[in-house]
Structures are given as C-alpha cells and as structure tokens.
Amino acid sequence: MYQPQPSARIRLIYLPFCIPLLALILAAIPLSVAAQTLTPECETELALSALPKRLRDQATAYIHTDSGYQRVGQARTTFACIVERNHPLALIPQCLDQAGATTILPALIYKSEQIMAGEPPATVIAAYKTKLQGGEFQAPVRPGVSYMTSAYNRVYLTQRNERIPVGPHVMYYAPGLNNEDIGGSQPDAMQNRGMPFVLDAGPHGYMISFVEKASNSAAVEQACGEQLSAFDISMAPRKNPTTALLGGKISSD
Numbered sequence: 001m002y003q004p005q006p007s008a009r010i011r012l013i014y015l016p017f018c019i020p021l022l023a024l025i026l027a028a029i030p031l032s033v034a035a036q037t038l039t040p041e042c043e044t045e046l047a048l049s050a051l052p053k054r055l056r057d058q059a060t061a062y063i064h065t066d067s068g069y070q071r072v073g074q075a076r077t078t079f080a081c082i083v084e085r086n087h088p089l090a091l092i093p094q095c096l097d098q099a100g101a102t103t104i105l106p107a108l109i110y111k112s113e114q115i116m117a118g119e120p121p122a123t124v125i126a127a128y129k130t131k132l133q134g135g136e137f138q139a140p141v142r143p144g145v146s147y148m149t150s151a152y153n154r155v156y157l158t159q160r161n162e163r164i165p166v167g168p169h170v171m172y173y174a175p176g177l178n179n180e181d182i183g184g185s186q187p188d189a190m191q192n193r194g195m196p197f198v199l200d201a202g203p204h205g206y207m208i209s210f211v212e213k214a215s216n217s218a219a220v221e222q223a224c225g226e227q228l229s230a231f232d233i234s235m236a237p238r239k240n241p242t243t244a245l246l247g248g249k250i251s252s253d
Contacts, residue, residue, distance in 0.1 A: 035088035035116045036231065037064065042224035044072050047081040049150040050093040053216045055079065059095055064116055069109060079147070080105055085112040087121050087156030090163060091231055092148070099144030100173060104204055107137040121158045132203055139175035139203035146171040146206070151214035154231055163232075168214040171206035174198055182207065 038046065043063040048056045058078035062069045069082070080101040084092035096105055107128060114124045131137055149168040156163045177198055179185065184197035184207070193210045200206060 035085075035118065038083075038224070038227055040065075040072070042220070042227050043083055045219040045223040046091065046093050046150070046152060047083045048093075048095070049152065049215055049217055049220050050081055050095040050147050051079060051215060052147070052149060055095075055147075064112070068113060082108060082112075084108055085115045086124075086158075087115060087163065089154070089231055090115075090156040091152055091154045091228075091233070093150040093152060094171075095147045097144045097146070099140040099142050100146050103138045103140045104146070104173070107132065107204060110137075121156060125158060137204070140173040144173045146173070149211060149213075149215040150220075151217045152220065152228065152231075152233055154233065167210055169208050169210045171199070171208050174201075174205045174207040175203045177201065177205055177207060 040063055044061045047061040047063065048059055051059055055078075058076055059081045060074075060076045060079070061072045062080065062082045063072055064083075064085070077098060079095040079097055081093070081095040082105070084090075084094055086092065110131070111124050111128050114127070115121065128137075147170055148166075149170065151168065153166040153168075154163055155166050178201040179198045182196060182198065185195070186197045189195045189197045189208070189210060193212055196207050196209050198205055199208050
C-alpha cells in the first residue's frame with residue numbers, strides 16, 4: 001500500500017460532481033477566496049467521518065499542514081482517509097481501500113495541495129488530466145471502494161463556478177467503464193438511492209451509489225466546533241444541510 005512518510009508532501013484534488021441544478025445549487029464562490037484550514041483534530045475527524053464508525057479504527061488519516069499532507073498517528077493498511085479539496089472552500093472527506101490508496105490517492109495528493117497553494121481549480125484539473133494521460137497516475141489494479149458517507153461533503157463544480165452539498169455515497173473503482181456499459185443514469189440515481197451511475201469515465205472513473213444514511217458525525221461535531229462555519233456547514237446536531245438536501249439521514253453507527 002502507498003504509505004507516505006509523515007514528512008512527505010501529499011497533493012490532492014477532486015474531479016467535480018455534476019449534480020442537477022434544481023435541488024443542489026448553492027451560491028457561486030469567487031475563485032479569489034483564500035484557502036480555509038482546519039485544526040489537526042478537526043480535519044482528522046472530518047476525514048474519518050467518510051467511513052462508517054465501525055471501520056474507523058482500521059483507517060489512517062492524512063491532514064493538510066504547511067509542509068504538505070502528513071499522516072496522523074500509526075499507519076493502518078485497510079483505508080486511507082483524507083479531506084479532498086477541489087477548491088479552497090470545498091470539503092470532500094473520503095476513505096480509499098488499499099487498491100485506491102496505491103493508485104488514486106497519489107493523484108488526489110497532487111491536486112489538493114495545488115488547490116491549497118492557490119492554483120485555480122481549472123488549471124489543476126487540466127494538469128491532472130495531462131499527468132493521468134501520460135501514465136504518471138495509474139488505474140486501480142483490482143475492484144475496490146472509496147467511502148464518502150460523511151455528512152459534510154461540499155464539492156466545487158469548476159464548470160459552473162459553484163459549490164454544492166453532496167449526500168452520502170459509496171464509489172466503486174470502475175476504470176474504463178461508462179454509463180452506457182451499465183445503463184447508469186445520474187438522474188435515476190438521484191431519485192432512487194442505490195441505483196448506480198458512472199462518474200469521470202476513464203482510468204480513475206467510479207461507479208457511484210448514494211446511500212440512505214450519512215455516517216455518525218458526533219466526533220466531527222466535538223472536534224470542529226464552529227470551524228466549519230467558514231464552509232457554510234451548520235454544526236447543529238443531526239441537521240446538516242448536505243443530508244437535508246438529498247433526503248438522507250445521519251446514522252448512529
């Protein structure tokens with residue numbers, strides 16, 4: 001498994017979700033906004049919140065620091081968790097299994113630190129695609145999963161200059177797969193939880209399925225306090241707008 005040392009620089013980004021305008025759009029975010037950072041405790045719990053609570057003791061978290069992303073605590077080999085940043089005000093907690101940690105995580109690593117350093121999202125995405133096409137980043141070598149069941153997903157849409165809340169979901173690695181192959185439909189998936197669709201078809205493509213409940217968020221609420229207010233995320237218990245917009249619930253697992 002890819003195991004960066006605590007001193008290693010880790011860079012990351014996210015290719016944005018394209019969620020229908022009707023239900024999910026928030027106000028546009030200016031590109032000139034300064035990067036927002038979190039305390040180590042808050043970012044650690046936010047990263048781990050992508051997993052169901054029962055799996056978090058099997059995960060390693062990586063957090064942003066002035067010297068790059070660093071591992072928190074002892075390395076564990078089952079899941080690698082990180083708060084992806086595809087915009088300075090985006091928060092995308094996710095936890096990748098071993099197959100994704102050795103292939104997709106290095107790409108996330110590259111892109112997010114570029115964002116945190118002030119590079120425009122569109123520029124970072126273009127550079128990432130060039131590296132992916134050139135073989136610098138590899139596709140997963142086996143099926144696997146990336147959990148994104150946090151109640152605090154905020155994703156930036158580069159093509160519309162908008163940030164949106166995205167409900168809890170699970171992403172299965174699907175390199176080379178497209179919606180035509182599986183009969184996938186994003187609108188259907190939004191209306192009927194559990195139905196699959198493909199996002200970002202290519203070497204780092206995913207087959208995505210929304211789930212009914214977000215993971216337990218008590219640890220995030222305790223560690224973060226009001227820090228997430230800068231990201232327009234209410235910390236009122238069990239009333240997170242991400243799950244409210246998508247009709248989800250917060251699990252007590």
